[in-house]
Amino acid sequence: xxxxxxxxxxxxxxxxxxxxxxxxxxxxxxxxxxxxxxxxxxxxxxxxxxxxxxxxxxxxxxxxxxxxxxxxxxxxxxxxxxxxxxxxxxxxxxxxxxxxxxxxxxxxxxxxxxxxxxxxxxxxxxxxxxxxxxxxxxxxxxxxxxxxxxxxxxxxxxxxxxxxxxxxxxxxxxxxxxxxxxxxxxxxxxxxxxxxxxxxxxxxxxxxxxxxxxxxxxxxxxxxxxxxxxxxxxxxxxxxxxxxxxxxxxxxxxxxxxxxxxxxxxxxxxxxxxxxxxxxxxxxxxxxxxxxxxxxxxxxxxxxxxxxxxxxxxxxxxxxxxxxxxxxxxxxxxxxxx
Ligand SMILES: NC(=O)c1ccc[n+]([C@@H]2O[C@H](COP(=O)([O-])OP(=O)(O)OC[C@H]3O[C@@H](n4cnc5c(N)ncnc54)[C@H](OP(=O)(O)O)[C@@H]3O)[C@@H](O)[C@H]2O)c1
Numbered sequence: 001x002x003x004x005x006x007x008x009x010x011x012x013x014x015x016x017x018x019x020x021x022x023x024x025x026x027x028x029x030x031x032x033x034x035x036x037x038x039x040x041x042x043x044x045x046x047x048x049x050x051x052x053x054x055x056x057x058x059x060x061x062x063x064x065x066x067x068x069x070x071x072x073x074x075x076x077x078x079x080x081x082x083x084x085x086x087x088x089x090x091x092x093x094x095x096x097x098x099x100x101x102x103x104x105x106x107x108x109x110x111x112x113x114x115x116x117x118x119x120x121x122x123x124x125x126x127x128x129x130x131x132x133x134x135x136x137x138x139x140x141x142x143x144x145x146x147x148x149x150x151x152x153x154x155x156x157x158x159x160x161x162x163x164x165x166x167x168x169x170x171x172x173x174x175x176x177x178x179x180x181x182x183x184x185x186x187x188x189x190x191x192x193x194x195x196x197x198x199x200x201x202x203x204x205x206x207x208x209x210x211x212x213x214x215x216x217x218x219x220x221x222x223x224x225x226x227x228x229x230x231x232x233x234x235x236x237x238x239x240x241x242x243x244x245x246x247x248x249x250x251x252x253x254x255x256x257x258x259x260x261x262x263x264x265x266x267x268x269x270x271x272x273x274x275x276x277x278x279x280x281x282x283x284x285x286x287x288x289x290x291x292x293x294x295x296x297x298x299x300x301x302x303x304x305x306x307x308x309x310x311x312x313x314x315x316x317x318x319x320x321x322x323x324x325x326x327x328x329x330x331x332x333x334x335x336x337x338x
Contacts (some may be wrong), residue, residue, distance in 0.1 A: 004094035004317050004335075007058045009049035011270040012318035012325075014090075020095075025073030028102050032085060034337040036118035037093045038313070040151065041214070041239060042280075044321055050238075055091055055279065062093025063280065066108070066117035067337075075100055084108050086292065088121050090280065094338050103285055106292050112299055115193040119155065119332045121304040124277050124295045125288065127156035130212055130234040132163070132212040133291065134275050139164030141209035144199055144226050147239065148185055149176040151332040154307045156212060157183050162303040169202055170210040171195050179330050196222065199226035207231055216240050217255035224262070229270050245325045307331030 148170025170185035207228035214237025240254040309331040312320035
């Protein structure tokens with residue numbers, strides 16, 4: 001069996017493919033043959049040692065995979081061999097096989113492809129958790145989405161539209177204008193335009209109801225300023241810490257230092273709310289399972305339709321990650337382990 005290994009902190013060239021022997025299953029565990037593994041921006045940050053909650057090096061990354069159960073451990077009742085599943089691996093998903101305890105395994109209907117299934121967990125799950133579960137987003141509201149052309153960005157816009165939200169502003173690199181507009185968003189060039197002004201312009205001067213911010217640092221305060229009275233800001237990433245394929249301590253430190261300190265008493269005056277969101281640290285698995293059930297239903301009803309940028313053979317994982325560092329992806333990037 002083969003798996004991808006992050007050998008040490010470094011650029012994509014520090015990634016290696018290693019052989020491994022399958023381990024024995026314990027009680028309540030299943031073995032899953034992987035077809036697709038999602039690459040998340042967090043995987044790039046982990047490789048650079050900028051993530052904070054990954055295992056010690058060397059380790060195998062990979063939060064979300066889709067595949068088929070090939071073996072059941074003792075005591076497993078609700079799952080079967082041959083069943084198609086998503087596994088929220090936490091780590092270790094970039095692999096031909098994984099062993100997972102049953103509470104991390106979610107069955108998927110036959111009508112959902114392995115590609116689509118590998119986007120549901122982190123990518124759609126995060127957008128859904130923020131806007132629907134925490135934000136109680138309603139038809140007619142307005143939303144600001146950063147990295148609008150990426151994995152979570154494209155998932156978020158589809159979830160908005162499925163719920164009747166059409167006033168959506170999306171920031172991205174200039175080369176993605178056409179793509180972002182084709183998804184039904186008002187495009188904002190992240191490097192050349194002031195998204196706060198655009199948000200005000202698009203909402204009769206009031207500001208947006210929801211802003212999802214994966215950038216962090218001083219960018220967070222700008223997203224906060226783009227909100228209306230009663231608006232909600234979701235802080236769920238720190239891409240400002242990353243400047244290229246290799247770690248840059250200076251930009252990571254700058255991002256951390258420039259992160260605003262919000263004062264609840266001042267927030268009170270404008271009824272604004274801020275959520276910190278980290279799906280990898282969510283305690284309530286029942287909440288997550290219910291998100292997955294809702295999203296699987298939306299997928300089957302054609303209300304969402306994952307945009308897959310590209311699928312790379314796992315041996316090409318370094319190139320796939322470089323593609324994301326180069327800001328070239330439009331939608332989700334997947335690894336093929338089939
Ligand atoms: N908290 C959570 O639980 C959680 C879960 C999922 C994702 N996230 C966060 O959400 C964000 C999006 O994640 P994703 O996995 O869907 O990735 P993604 O958006 O597909 O990531 C790649 C895109 O990020 C943008 N970007 C911004 N700064 C960048 C940089 N320094 N280097 C390369 N690209 C950069 C680029 O688009 P443009 O140049 O067009 O902006 C690029 O195409 C990430 O910050 C991630 O950490 C958080």
